[in-house]
Amino acid sequence: MILTNIDSVPGKQIVQHFGLVQGSTIRAKHFGRDFAAGLKNIVGGELKGYTELLQESRTEATNRMIAQARELGANAIINVRFTTSSVAQGASEILAYGTAVRVE
Template sequence: MIFTTTPDVPGREITENLGVVVGNIVQSKHVGRDFMAALKGLVGGEIKGYTEMLADARDLAIERMVAEAQRRGADAVVNIRFTTSAIMANASEIMAYGTAVKLK
């Protein structure tokens, strides 16, 4: 499966638009990570536990979006975008979305 943030796939022609596909995950914080984040907040720097958590969540959102595109018979997903939102004090949503297409 090809997936890209561009509106087309270089060298390929889009023959059919199969609609918007979405993958999302709501990720909550871990108490241990919160403790380490609080300590890191005192001295500054990257909070690697959160960086890893969000990277994993983003990857899972992409996997879910691609799985939906595959169920529709798509060859690719174009114009992929990401969005995040706070669901509650300790949880955030990461959503990946794009347009599922058939290619020639």
């Protein structure tokens, strides 16, 4: 599966459009419980635990999007977008969406 966030796959021709595909996941971050992040909050800088957590969520959302595209018979997803939004206190939704196409 080829992913791009532009309108085409350079060097290839789009032969069929399958429409929008998407994948999302909502993850809760356990604030008070995450002791390491709490300590890190004092000195500032990167909170590695959260970086990894969100990265995992994004991979999960992307994989769900890819699975949807594969089911449709696509071999590429163009114009991929990522968004993150807080849907509830302490939980964020990660959404990946794009246009499934067949390229040759």
